[in-house]
Amino acid sequence: MARQRHTRQRAAIEAALAASAHPMSPEQLRTRAKDTVPGLGMATVYRAIRDLTEEGALTAVELPGAPPRYELAGRGHHHHFQCRQCQRVFEVDGCPGDLSAITPSGFALERHEVVLYGLCEECVPRAVMTP
Amino acid sequence: MARQRHTRQRAAIEAALAASAHPMSPEQLRTRAKDTVPGLGMATVYRAIRDLTEEGALTAVELPGAPPRYELAGRGHHHHFQCRQCQRVFEVDGCPGDLSAITPSGFALERHEVVLYGLCEECVPRAVMTP
């Protein structure tokens, strides 16, 4: 059922999501929201994720080999970049475009995911120094 | 340590991998190999996967939101198509090509994954009939 009361914890979770530039794991979300509501429990974070997703306000970002991360919905079509060093996930604005050319014949293409891997802006310098 | 003896179960697992046109989950692998070795246990499948991967003969295919599947190594760069109906994963030969154009500036792109979703050859007809 939809929630009926406004609580500090729910507000903190939504604020953390709105403030973040990249999709967040439930743990990351809790850590951020704890700045506002120190006692915040994991169960509350998961409840918020469930409810917001049902409302359509939150989108799950599924990456290979990792639990889903979450970002606010309505950002339009985009992809993600995961840093192999810090593990953080960033948004990528572009898109390779129409992939029907590489779709096997007889198959119906409905959507696609592209994930880029490498080093993020912050980890590139560190990698150069450490051979 | 590397294995030292040839066993029926190991042979059955390797044969199942070689015979399959698409990456297989550990469960699928066990089901196929059981045709040859009925009593095959999961532990043996997981041990085979570990050993073959260490030897470089097996590659893990990580798909978003699903446990890894495995395919024999040495097939060259390619991507995958997952059917939303039967959940099977197929190989896709093409590749969108150079994605450095959409990589955020300052980031170092090392590799990419592309996953296509939709209906496979077998599920397309069924979907048309069932509205």
Place this chain on the structure above:
DNA sequence: CCCATATTGAGTGTTCATTCTCATCAACCC
């Protein structure tokens, strides 16, 4: 063929992510 021992398989353990339980707390209508 025999036997030392690598390998197997059934069951148990572990780990991780997520959900549930329920007593306590706090929104919000009055």
Place this chain on the structure above:
DNA sequence: GGGTTGATGAGAATGAACACTCAATATGGG
């Protein structure tokens, strides 16, 4: 301000994927 009751939080419970244990089995060199 008080009371109703929905929301929270700590911890236990669940579920999935995979690794470990160990007695029984089977491989392959001699």
